[in-house]
Amino acid sequence: MSLQKLNNDFNVHRSIDCLNLNILKENTNSPPVINKNNRFTKNLLKRRSSNLIADLASIGNHENFYTYELIQQIAQYLLDRTNIRPKIGIICGSGLGNLADVITDSVSFPYHEIPHFPVSTVAGHVGRLVFGYLDGVPIMCMQGRFHYYEGYPLWKCSMPVRVMKLVGVSHLIVTNAAGGLNPKYRAGDIMIMKDHINFLGFAGNNPLQGVNDERFGPRFPAMNRAYNASLRKAAHKIAKEMGIDKFVREGVYAVLGGPNFETIAELRMLRVCGVDAVGMSTVHEVLTAQHCDMKVFAFSLITNKCVMDYESMAEANHEENIDTGLMREGVIKKLVTKVVGHISNHDLAMSSKNP
Numbered sequence: 001m002s003l004q005k006l007n008n009d010f011n012v013h014r015s016i017d018c019l020n021l022n023i024l025k026e027n028t029n030s031p032p033v034i035n036k037n038n039r040f041t042k043n044l045l046k047r048r049s050s051n052l053i054a055d056l057a058s059i060g061n062h063e064n065f066y067t068y069e070l071i072q073q074i075a076q077y078l079l080d081r082t083n084i085r086p087k088i089g090i091i092c093g094s095g096l097g098n099l100a101d102v103i104t105d106s107v108s109f110p111y112h113e114i115p116h117f118p119v120s121t122v123a124g125h126v127g128r129l130v131f132g133y134l135d136g137v138p139i140m141c142m143q144g145r146f147h148y149y150e151g152y153p154l155w156k157c158s159m160p161v162r163v164m165k166l167v168g169v170s171h172l173i174v175t176n177a178a179g180g181l182n183p184k185y186r187a188g189d190i191m192i193m194k195d196h197i198n199f200l201g202f203a204g205n206n207p208l209q210g211v212n213d214e215r216f217g218p219r220f221p222a223m224n225r226a227y228n229a230s231l232r233k234a235a236h237k238i239a240k241e242m243g244i245d246k247f248v249r250e251g252v253y254a255v256l257g258g259p260n261f262e263t264i265a266e267l268r269m270l271r272v273c274g275v276d277a278v279g280m281s282t283v284h285e286v287l288t289a290q291h292c293d294m295k296v297f298a299f300s301l302i303t304n305k306c307v308m309d310y311e312s313m314a315e316a317n318h319e320e321n322i323d324t325g326l327m328r329e330g331v332i333k334k335l336v337t338k339v340v341g342h343i344s345n346h347d348l349a350m351s352s353k354n355p
């Protein structure tokens with residue numbers, strides 16, 4: 001897709017978002033219908049996209065206009081177009097979207113075709129929702145995620161997690177590309193996430209801000225068990241069986257807003273804080289999933305070793321991160337497929353016996 005086309009799509013979606021926001025503000029219970037005679041809508045239609053972006057910004061990050069009913073509509077749009085009923089959702093990180101190649105009998109929904117969806121703007125994020133089967137188990141997969149640095153508020157970045165919930169997903173597998181801070185880590189290592197530090201949250205930015213709808217979850221969700229312990233244990237066992245345990249680690253991920261990579265002083269500070277890997281995603285999705293009571297398994301592919309000394313001429317770059325993803329493609333496909341199999345045979349089989 002050309003950059004021009006990408007930018008157009010992006011701005012068109014922004015414009016539509018503004019229109020929807022206006023309509024939803026008027027009547028949050030009605031399905032959003034664009035009323036071209038509405039005075040606000042007319043004005044919006046006349047303006048250029050840069051103004052529309054300013055409008056959106058002025059409305060503020062906290063006003064999540066994805067009501068429960070709107071998320072239900074998005075979920076229903078998808079359910080009406082496929083018979084696949086997944087209980088497991090997957091989010092593919094930068095350069096990890098090839099995971100979708102092993103999905104069978106797939107039905108794909110490009111993000112720009114799904115009502116009220118943002119679009120992916122980052123290389124290595126294809127930008128579609130894929131329904132299908134991994135080793136016979138029904139799943140749905142985000143082949144490309146949304147990041148805060150793309151200009152989307154966090155509640156919008158993590159909206160697809162709520163769509164997954166209303167489609168019927170109970171377990172979420174999240175993957176990302178991250179820089180390795182732990183001196184023992186090498187590029188190509190896989191770090192099972194044991195915990196996170198939400199630096200965006202420290203700065204007062206959280207996808208759960210704003211009015212809380214209890215149908216999704218509680219106002220004050222606990223996060224001390226965000227990364228499911230039995231899934232982590234199972235993943236280590238699977239890694240051992242696969243013979244990859246020598247490069248599978250477990251550690252703490254920190255999220256920063258990006259899009260720049262870190263300074264050396266920032267990295268040194270993160271290390272003092274106990275951070276093993278750093279990235280620009282995942283945490284908003286995990287917060288949203290935990291809020292609506294999903295079980296989460298997440299891992300980082302360590303795509304680069306963070307540059308920690310001033311003498312080094314090395315520089316972090318996105319292309320290298322995508323290349324490392326390609327290098328580990330086979331292993332990651334197999335690991336995720338086996339974790340999906342485990343969830344299906346254990347957690348889901350148990351819950352169908354004891355509903």
Ligand SMILES: O=P(O)(O)O[C@H]1O[C@H](CO)[C@@H](O)[C@H]1O
Binds near residue numbers: 095281282
């Ligand atoms: O977290 P994912 O989406 O895997 O991508 C990671 O890689 C990109 C930087 O190369 C950033 O977006 C960072 O967050």
Ligand SMILES: Nc1nc2[nH]cnc2c(=O)[nH]1
Binds near residue numbers: 177279280303306
């Ligand atoms: N913030 C951050 N994100 C990454 N994603 C992949 N590598 C990195 C990194 O070094 N820093």
